[in-house]
Amino acid sequence: MLTLSDISSQIGGTLEGNPGLSVSGPSEPKFASKVQLALALNDQYIEEISLGKAKAALFTKPVNWRKLNLEGAIFLSKGKTALYQINKLFHYPPKGTKGVSQKAFVDVSAKIGKRVNIGPFSYVGANCVIGDNVTIFSNVSIMNNVNIDSGAILYPGVKVLDNVKIGKYVICNPNSVIGSDGFSFVSDTGEGIEKVMLSRSDEVKMSLNKYLKVESLGSVEIHDEVEIGANCCIDRGTIANTTIGEGTKLDNLVHIAHNVQVGRNCLICGQVGIAGSAKIGDRVVMGGQSGVGDNIEVGSDVILAGKTGLSVNAKSNQFLMGNPAMLKSRNIASYMAFRRLPQLIKMLKK
């Protein structure tokens, strides 16, 4: 429980009403209990305060809170970061085992830092280096020569394969796999898909006995403060490492293929697929289910709308949409034209 006075001072807000009123956490106004802080971050939420039971609310604009049957109110001018600030204040990270569980297996050659927690049924392989304050929950598998820097959190079921490097304060959500083999194969005859792709023909003729696996000799580097969602897969590189730049965030079910280089502070939404050897710049935002083809280069400050399919290089500073991807404005204009086609055909027939 925190008092309104504590909350207000910690988030830099202005308090009105009862400073000693305690709340257990934030809530959407209409669902708020008597001990919750109603987050009235827009007009709709302000109206819905009366539907809940909150005695206190957080506002991002001037409101006559006394008329809303409240005992106290906090006003915050930076509306867009209000949720970030409040949730940070009330966030208590899940607690795992304190220290190294007796049911965990840690290889004798592994170097374990200070205040490291390793949950039951987790495995830490040979020559791993685990930095200070790292938390590894249960059922996490960390293979050999893995380096995890300080403050990282690996949630249950995460798999980290050989030679992977994980930076400071990286968060990896359940069941993600870092360092799986790259999807790299060649036909034994050289007459497989590789030949078809070079021919640029519509006709497909392949002749092969089997595909030969190109072994993945590289690994994966996850830089500082990257967050990886649940059930993501990041494949190891063929020769060099696959890398994810500092501050980049991956949603759930993201696939990053072998050799991919993702820049800094990118946002990669659910079900995105980035094919082998693609290079993604800094601050790129990829909407859900968007995809980038193999060997494609994307500049910095690029946004791909949801479901965008990018199969050619994209320069910096543009908003792309559609499959094949085009500038958002052109895509919308094309869509308008497409929607008018039935009308146009009717006119032509007349």
Added chain:
Amino acid sequence: MRSIEQKVLELVGEQAGLDPKEVSLNSKFEDLNLDSVAIVELVFTLEETFKISIPFEGLDESELKRNFNTVSSLINLLKDLLQKNA
């Protein structure tokens, strides 16, 4: 003309996933969280509903914002078109 306003408010509300009562003539499309694709859908719904053709050549983002800033600006455009077609 009153019914045009009501119908447009209803259609805008539907597109924004809101009760028509929550949409006013002064509502801005930006505030209603209607992005450009949603506005395009709205344009076609209006065309079908009012049996008109809203003339746009290569509609782009700036054109959308210029023509459809608020619900009332959209209604004014519709009224003009309906008068021309009458």
